[in-house]
Amino acid sequence: MNKKQSIKISNAVIRRLPKYRRYLEDLLNKKIYRISSxxxxELIGFTASQIRQDLNNFGGFGQQGYGYNVKELYNEIGKILGLDSAYIVILVGVGNLGQALANYAHFYKTGFIVNAMFDINPKLIGLRINGVEVMDVEYLEEYLSQNDIDIGIICTNKESAQDIATRMCKGGVKGIWNFAPIDISVFGNTILESVHLSDSIHTLTYYINHPEDYNA
Amino acid sequence: MNKKQSIKISNAVIRRLPKYRRYLEDLLNKKIYRISSxxxxELIGFTASQIRQDLNNFGGFGQQGYGYNVKELYNEIGKILGLDSAYIVILVGVGNLGQALANYAHFYKTGFIVNAMFDINPKLIGLRINGVEVMDVEYLEEYLSQNDIDIGIICTNKESAQDIATRMCKGGVKGIWNFAPIDISVFGNTILESVHLSDSIHTLTYYINHPEDYNA
Structure with missing residues (x-):
């Protein structure tokens, strides 16, 4: 079931994989181990053909006349998403949202280990959150030169976000999960994934005011 | 500058509006009041034609040979997004993430007022967070029957999320901002906007493991 190396898989396909995995997890929780295409x-709300096409990017998993083996497909999608590995995470910007994400990432079952937190605020530096000490962000470069970091979470204000991202890229962080309300740039081999909470709530307020444009 | 009522504006266009507004806000902060198309x-990374088409959905704002008046466009997009109004918000699920969002929504400048919080956990019920008392979620229906709520934030676990959403819809909440890692359904006139944090970080881990598929 090797991925066809020659074809670049589209972002739209990749973003559907975590959703498939969520539904498969629910099925497993309900002790459903086999499901027809x-x-x-009907459960996920995509056509059977769409699901088959998506999964064919990774070799295809269903069997004609049998459907899908739920556990096998759940495990395979997890592997494709890289969830059979642990990830070493650092967090910069230890405000309310940063702390919540540190907890979220920490508790989330799939192996995200928060190893260091950084802030600029003297009131936070030295505090321990979930057993991890908050360090002065001044030491970010030094820390990155001594540690291999998979994921850097940015929860700073928008003014600091690009500077932190640049330092993370230089320090070899593999992926940045950005929550600052700004579009940051990455370079080198660093991957960027942003969650724009303000864009999301502003989309909601748009639809509240223009329900005629909403597709449920 | 009336919106053309006959044409339903696509979700893709609507999701670009908050982004335009963020860039315009940055320009205003830099005291730039006029910008060419x-x-x-180049700043936003969409073609001039794309921007013009997007804005034409709402009447169009640029002037040939002048470009855009930054402050006017910022204000107009704010109005289109409904950010000239305040929103009464309730939050169900007062964990770390819920508290962070309550603070985020509370502090966010655009008029989101958290008026009530609900949880099922006796240790949280009765606590005051930012001056708002956490109530037993048992009283959700009663509260909704007595108050007009614009936005209900759901930060419960995935097992409770649909039940809470259903009760919010029945109670006339205009929009739901869902953070539970599950696809919930809404009905009546309620609008749904979900932020799937786990999907986002799983997309990031995919790209960390398959950088060949990544488009920076």
């Missing part, structure tokens, strides 16, 4: 399609 | 396009 049609039932899976 | 070309410069705005």
């Amino acid at each position: 049609k039932d899976l399609s | 070309k410069d705005l396009s």
